[in-house]
Amino acid sequence: MKAMIYQRYGPPDVLEMADLPTPIPAPDELLVAVHAATVTTADMRLRGADFPGGLGLVGRLMTGLTRPRKPVLGGEFSGVVQALGTQATGFSPGQAVFGFAGFGAHAGFLTIKAAGPVLPRPGGLSHAQAAALPFGSLCALVFLRDYARLKAGDNVAVLGASGGVGCYGVQIAVAMGARVTGVASAGNAELVRSLGAAEAVDYRAEDITDRLGQFDVIFDCVGATRFAQARRALKPGGVYLPLEFGLADLWPALVSRLRGGPRMLLGVNGDKKQDLAEISAMVDSGQLRPVIDRSYPLDCAADAHAYVMGRHRKGSVVLSVRDTGDAAAGE
Numbered sequence: 001m002k003a004m005i006y007q008r009y010g011p012p013d014v015l016e017m018a019d020l021p022t023p024i025p026a027p028d029e030l031l032v033a034v035h036a037a038t039v040t041t042a043d044m045r046l047r048g049a050d051f052p053g054g055l056g057l058v059g060r061l062m063t064g065l066t067r068p069r070k071p072v073l074g075g076e077f078s079g080v081v082q083a084l085g086t087q088a089t090g091f092s093p094g095q096a097v098f099g100f101a102g103f104g105a106h107a108g109f110l111t112i113k114a115a116g117p118v119l120p121r122p123g124g125l126s127h128a129q130a131a132a133l134p135f136g137s138l139c140a141l142v143f144l145r146d147y148a149r150l151k152a153g154d155n156v157a158v159l160g161a162s163g164g165v166g167c168y169g170v171q172i173a174v175a176m177g178a179r180v181t182g183v184a185s186a187g188n189a190e191l192v193r194s195l196g197a198a199e200a201v202d203y204r205a206e207d208i209t210d211r212l213g214q215f216d217v218i219f220d221c222v223g224a225t226r227f228a229q230a231r232r233a234l235k236p237g238g239v240y241l242p243l244e245f246g247l248a249d250l251w252p253a254l255v256s257r258l259r260g261g262p263r264m265l266l267g268v269n270g271d272k273k274q275d276l277a278e279i280s281a282m283v284d285s286g287q288l289r290p291v292i293d294r295s296y297p298l299d300c301a302a303d304a305h306a307y308v309m310g311r312h313r314k315g316s317v318v319l320s321v322r323d324t325g326d327a328a329a330g331e
Contacts, residue, residue, distance in 0.1 A: 001020055001022045001108035001109050002017060002019065002107070002298065003017075003018055003019075003020045003072050003075070003107035003108040004072070004074075004298055004301045005071040006068055006071055006073065006157075007068065007161060009049035009068065010047075011048065012268055012301075012302040012303070012305040013286065014047065015047070015305065017299055022109050023104075023109060024111075025060065025083060025084065025088070025111045026085050027086045028085055028087045028114060029111045029112060029114065030083070030085070030111065030112055030113075031081070031082045031083040032081055032109075033079050033081075033082075033108065033109055034074075034077050034081045034107060034109060034110055034321040034322070035078055035080065035127035035320075036077065036078045036127040036131035036318055036320060036321060037076065038075075038076050038105075038131055038135065038316045039073075039074075039301065039304040039305055039307075039317045040136075040316075041308065042075060042135065043073045043106075043305070044308050047073060052223070052244050067200055070103040070104070072105075072106055073106050074104060074105025074110075074319070075102050075103065076099070076105065076122055076133065076134040076289045077098065077100075077105035077110065077134045077321075078096070078128070078130035079096070079321075080094060080096055080097070081095045081097055082109065084114070085114070088114035089114060090165040091120075095120060095125070096130075096133060096240060097119065097120055097121055098119065098127075099112060099116070099117045099118030099119060099120050100118075100271045100276070101116075101176050102271070106301060107321070110126060116273060117138075117272060118273070118276075119249070119273065122283040122284055123284065125331050127322070128292060128320070131316075132291065132292050132316035133288075133290050134279070135162075135164065135165075135316075136165040136168040136315075136316065137172070137279045137282075137288065138233070138269055139165050139168075139272055140169035140219075140270075141168075141242070141278060141279060142173055142269035142275065143219060143267070143269060144176065144318070145172075145176070147239070147241055148216075148217045148241055149264070150176050150216075151176070151260040152178070153177060153178070153179070154179070154216040155215050155217075155235075155255055156215065156217045156219060157181045157182075157215045157219065158170050158180060158183070159203075159221060159222055159224045160183070160184065160195070160220070161182030161188075161192045161200070161221075161223065162184040162185070162188035162191050162314045162315070163184075163221055163313060163314070164221075164315060164316055165221040165243060166182070166219075166221040166222070167195055167287065167291040169221060170195040170217075171196055171282075172282070172288065173217075174197070175196075175287040178217075178305060179205075180198055180211070181197065181199045181208070182195070182197035182199070182200050182202065183200075183203050183208050184202075186202040186204065186205070188314055189202065191291070197274070207229075208225075209232055210233070212232055213233070213235055214295050215234055215235065216234075216237075216238050217241065218230045218233060218238070218240050218241065220240070220243065222244070222311065224241075227240050227256065228252070230263070230264075231256075232260075235327060236261055237262070238263075239262070239264075240262060240265070241264075241265055242264070251267050256311045291314060291315025291319055292315055292316050292317075293313045293315050293316060295317075295318040295319075295320055296319055296320070297320050298319050298321045304317050
């Protein structure tokens with residue numbers, strides 16, 4: 001099969017096309033013919049070993065100290081089931097599915113546990129649209145539902161509201177009954193309002209943290225603020241949720257929990273099947289829609305990485321994988 005691989009850390013040009021053996025599913029796995037995947041900020045950081053805030057050594061210990069252990073990037077995908085392991089249930093060959101594999105989606109085929117975060121593709125979505133969902137929407141769902149414990153009537157600021165996580169953060173917060181202020185560039189204001197935000201703020205024209213005591217939750221999806229700034233815009237029981245954090249944030253997060261008042265909560269989201277099912281249900285009910293900025297063929301993945309590095313994308317950057325020439329089942 002064709003695959004986009006990287007054998008060393010570095011800039012986008014470390015990516016190269018290769019011919020790899022088609023993986024064989026374990027007894028509890030599916031073999032999926034990938035039709036579409038995406039390039040996310042996670043892929044960008046893994047490719048460059050660009051781990052934030054003093055976490056470089058920890059990151060390399062997890063992904064490969066001197067070179068990548070897993071040469072095929074790509075977490076979220078949409079495709080078609082090609083085969084099932086002997087113990088895999090709940091799916092059938094030829095079925096369109098989408099999900100989050102963690103690695104391996106920038107290739108013609110991948111394997112994923114049938115019990116993992118993979119489900120039938122929501123009705124009405126193309127492969128590109130379905131592939132654009134899992135990474136950002138699962139992150140936003142878990143952070144807002146589980147960490148912030150968002151409730152109807154809360155006042156929420158989403159920073160980076162047009163980005164790969166923020167565009168889903170806006171929609172999910174609105175679906176949960178919150179009033180959302182979306183912070184993005186002026187050029188993306190119309191998109192942010194179309195996602196349900198009550199207000200779109202141009203970050204170049206206004207510092208949202210100057211709104212003293214206004215927000216129950218500040219969800220910073222792009223590393224635009226620090227807690228010392230954000231806490232002044234939070235209500236006494238408010239929560240600051242940064243997606244990007246480093247070792248230096250651990251102490252102020254702990255102190256904020258001990259002394260009362262606004263808190264900074266640090267965490268990461270898991271990728272659970274039941275959460276993906278909630279995302280799928282929100283799509284079916286019309287509460288959530290994918291947002292796609294650009295699409296590239298798989299062999300132009302380096303260009304897609306370079307674009308994501310600019311940190312100004314609107315929603316997801318999709319890779320069309322099916323056109324690599326690998327045989328795959330129909331739509």
